[in-house]
Amino acid sequence: xxxxxxxxxxxxxxxxxxxxxxxxxxxxxxxxxxxxxxxxxxxxxxxxxxxxxxxxxxxxxxxxxxxxxxxxxxxxxxxxxxxxxxxxxxxxxxxxxxxxxxxxxxxxxx
Amino acid sequence: xxxxxxxxxxxxxxxxxxxxxxxxxxxxxxxxxxxxxxxxxxxxxxxxxxxxxxxxxxxxxxxxxxxxxxxxxxxxxxxxxxxxxxxxxxxxxxxxxxxxxxxxxxxxxxxxx
Numbered sequence: 001x002x003x004x005x006x007x008x009x010x011x012x013x014x015x016x017x018x019x020x021x022x023x024x025x026x027x028x029x030x031x032x033x034x035x036x037x038x039x040x041x042x043x044x045x046x047x048x049x050x051x052x053x054x055x056x057x058x059x060x061x062x063x064x065x066x067x068x069x070x071x072x073x074x075x076x077x078x079x080x081x082x083x084x085x086x087x088x089x090x091x092x093x094x095x096x097x098x099x100x101x102x103x104x105x106x107x108x109x110x
Numbered sequence: 111x112x113x114x115x116x117x118x119x120x121x122x123x124x125x126x127x128x129x130x131x132x133x134x135x136x137x138x139x140x141x142x143x144x145x146x147x148x149x150x151x152x153x154x155x156x157x158x159x160x161x162x163x164x165x166x167x168x169x170x171x172x173x174x175x176x177x178x179x180x181x182x183x184x185x186x187x188x189x190x191x192x193x194x195x196x197x198x199x200x201x202x203x204x205x206x207x208x209x210x211x212x213x214x215x216x217x218x219x220x221x222x223x
Binding site: 041055056097 | 143150152153155158166168208209210211212213214215216
């Protein structure tokens with residue numbers, strides 16, 4: 001089942017912070033985050049697993065609330081390079097495949 | 111050289127034609143995936159394969175078929191293309207470890223007229 005991402009779009013100035021969210025109605029084993037720039041392929045950012053384990057870039061901050069089946073990605077001190085569409089992919093327990101949300105469009109302006 | 115390659119990168123075809131999209135990877139991964147991306151809809155899984163003998167339907171497999179010719183190659187076919195199959199198609203691969211990141215190819219932009 002496709003997770004729900006919010007907000008749909010965010011515009012922020014360089015140096016500002018933002019939080020983007022991903023929620024599912026299903027029990028989740030893991031949440032993946034990817035960023036896609038216009039005309040390019042999605043690029044991996046982070047995986048958050050049930051139980052608290054995380055894999056990914058040290059400079060990216062995210063959380064996973066297992067009780068609520070929600071994940072948040074924190075864009076701190078945003079840079080122009082943070083612009084793009086962020087997709088979360090959710091893996092339900094045991095099915096080994098991802099369902100992606102519709103994306104959060106992030107625009108960072110000077 | 112790119113780890114995941116897709117051919118062709120762009121294709122325009124007519125309704126009713128058969129078309130094959132190809133994906134190759136040099137990462138040595140067992141798992142391969144085909145996704146479709148439409149504006150505003152995100153990525154939707156068409157088919158996935160966890161090894162050469164294991165192929166599974168995704169959420170939108172109708173109208174598509176796949177072939178896993180080798181560990182490194184995974185092809186997507188549209189037997190009789192229709193205009194609503196116009197989309198950006200991505201191939202991806204991942205390791206077999208639990209919760210492994212997926213590596214995406216550059217995409218194939220397909221237009222069905």
